[in-house]
Amino acid sequence: MHLTNDFVRDLIGGQMWWDNDRKATGFGVRSYPGGSKSFFIDYRLDGRQRRFTIGPFPRWSVAAAREEAKDLRKGIDRGHDPAGTRRERREAPAVQDLIDRYISEHMPKKTVLELRIKDEKKILEEIGQKLGRHTKIAAIHGGDIAQMHRSISESMGRNGPRRVRANRVLSVCSKMFSLALVPMAGETLPWRNAVAGNPCKGIEKNQEEARERYFSKSELERIASALQTYPGVVAADCVRLIMLTGCRPGEAIQAEWSEFDKEPSYWVKPSAHTKQRKTHRLPLSPPAMELIERLREARKGILVFPGDVDGEPLKTLFHVWAHVRKHAQLEKDEKGRTARPYDLRHTFASVAVGGGLNLPIIGKLLGHTQTRTTQRYAHVADDPLREAANKVGTVIDGKPGAEIVTMRERRS
Numbered sequence: 001m002h003l004t005n006d007f008v009r010d011l012i013g014g015q016m017w018w019d020n021d022r023k024a025t026g027f028g029v030r031s032y033p034g035g036s037k038s039f040f041i042d043y044r045l046d047g048r049q050r051r052f053t054i055g056p057f058p059r060w061s062v063a064a065a066r067e068e069a070k071d072l073r074k075g076i077d078r079g080h081d082p083a084g085t086r087r088e089r090r091e092a093p094a095v096q097d098l099i100d101r102y103i104s105e106h107m108p109k110k111t112v113l114e115l116r117i118k119d120e121k122k123i124l125e126e127i128g129q130k131l132g133r134h135t136k137i138a139a140i141h142g143g144d145i146a147q148m149h150r151s152i153s154e155s156m157g158r159n160g161p162r163r164v165r166a167n168r169v170l171s172v173c174s175k176m177f178s179l180a181l182v183p184m185a186g187e188t189l190p191w192r193n194a195v196a197g198n199p200c201k202g203i204e205k206n207q208e209e210a211r212e213r214y215f216s217k218s219e220l221e222r223i224a225s226a227l228q229t230y231p232g233v234v235a236a237d238c239v240r241l242i243m244l245t246g247c248r249p250g251e252a253i254q255a256e257w258s259e260f261d262k263e264p265s266y267w268v269k270p271s272a273h274t275k276q277r278k279t280h281r282l283p284l285s286p287p288a289m290e291l292i293e294r295l296r297e298a299r300k301g302i303l304v305f306p307g308d309v310d311g312e313p314l315k316t317l318f319h320v321w322a323h324v325r326k327h328a329q330l331e332k333d334e335k336g337r338t339a340r341p342y343d344l345r346h347t348f349a350s351v352a353v354g355g356g357l358n359l360p361i362i363g364k365l366l367g368h369t370q371t372r373t374t375q376r377y378a379h380v381a382d383d384p385l386r387e388a389a390n391k392v393g394t395v396i397d398g399k400p401g402a403e404i405v406t407m408r409e410r411r412s
Contacts, residue, residue, distance in 0.1 A: 001017065001020060002020050003019045003029060003062045003066070005062050008031075008057050008062060011029070012031060013031050014033060015031045016029070017029055018042075019066060019069075021066060021069075021070075024041070024070045024073055026041045026042040026043050026069070027041050027069035029065075036056060036057075037056065038053055039055060039056075039057065039062075039065035040052060041054060041069045043072075045081050051083065052083040054068050054069060054072075055068075092191075094136055094137065095128055095131045095132060095133050095137065095140070096128060097137070098137055098177070098180055098191065099128055101179055102124065105179060106175060106179065124172065126169055127148070127172065127176070131148060137177075137180050138193065138196065140199050142202060142203065144199065145170070145173060145200050146203050148169070148173075149166050149170050152169055153166040166205075167208060170200060170203060170205060173200050174201070177192065181194055181198065211337065212343075213333055214346055214347050214350040215339075215343060215347045219328065219330060223239075223324055223328045224240075225328070227320075230320050232320055234306065234307075235305070235317060235319065235320035237291065237305065238252050238253060238305045238314060238317060238320075239341060240291055241255070241292075242341060243344050244284075244288040245284070246345050246352075247267075247282070247345070249317055249342060251273055253305060254273050254303075255273075255303070255305065256303055257301075257302060258302070260296075265284050265289055266284060267281075267284055267288075268280075276367060276368070276369045282365065282367070317341050321341050349365075
């Protein structure tokens with residue numbers, strides 16, 4: 001029959017009627033025992049009978065639902081499957097699914113990185129709150145990411161606005177959506193269309209002031225003395241390895257003997273242990289080799305620095321470093337920030353620069369894959385140049401006490 005609003009309004013529960021408009025074949029209305037009614041369109045596609053719900057009455061009038069059915073019928077005749085599309089949209093991965101995938105595929109599993117894992121999980125929690133856990137991945141746009149980054153940047157933390165934190169959240173979020181652009185194992189399609197791309201791209205990060213501290217020679221001597229008095233030998237030796245190699249603290253904590261056995265006088269760090277996710281082949285200095293040989297004689301097993309639990313590495317360097325800060329009398333910097341074990345890595349780089357090594361060589365020692373990362377130490381190289389310039393200027397100025405060096409006579 002020809003459906004009208006009055007007819008639909010008077011329907012009782014459990015009835016189904018189809019409209020007689022041939023341009024909207026399959027269009028009908030169904031009433032439910034509770035009194036509600038909804039419009040639908042039935043159709044057959046690829047040999048299968050399907051039904052697509054248009055919407056409820058009276059939110060949809062008969063006339064509006066009929067026009068919608070006509071448009072749907074045109075698409076169906078061209079091979080479009082509205083019910084299948086809705087089902088795909090309903091079952092499409094959401095933000096929480098992507099968070100779970102990030103944890104499964106990208107987050108490190110090593111217990112040695114427990115603090116990093118804990119922090120990343122907090123970041124993922126914040127992303128889920130800001131973007132909405134049930135929001136479909138395909139529905140996230142650059143504006144949503146920019147709003148999240150801005151809101152975190154403007155929120156207040158212990159030390160003021162959380163601008164640096166916002167950058168960390170943006171980095172993790174970008175990695176999440178890069179995973180969404182490739183199919184998951186066992187699947188053929190990516191979770192997000194390549195045309196839509198990564199919504200984090202193009203979002204400008206907040207300006208950050210690099211935190212760099214370089215220990216002086218006297219501070220290094222005091223650190224070495226403080227390590228001698230620390231009762232935890234394993235943790236103290238771990239800090240010593242960081243001092244002698246410039247490695248990241250996490251790389252030292254999770255080091256295994258097999259990494260030192262592959263090549264004599266080299267530390268071959270596997271990609272799973274490095275920040276850049278690439279194997280790093282580091283030559284060891286004589287003092288570092290001496291330390292390794294001493295540790296090899298004293299400790300057995302797989303781990304160089306085993307923890308209290310059998311088969312697990314050290315959990316943290318917090319206690320040993322607190323001891324070092326106190327007994328080495330390491331003062332806070334001009335902004336009131338305490339010294340960190342990571343500053344030993346910066347110091348290693350500064351000593352290398354002061355020794356005349358060029359930045360590419362220093363980058364290889366530190367395991368950098370980006371030249372701009374090593375470039376942060378370029379200003380340290382100015383110190384020897386400044387010293388040389390001062391000497392030359394003093395000689396030219398003719399002030400007493402300057403050592404005059406006679407230039408060689410020019411050959412004829």
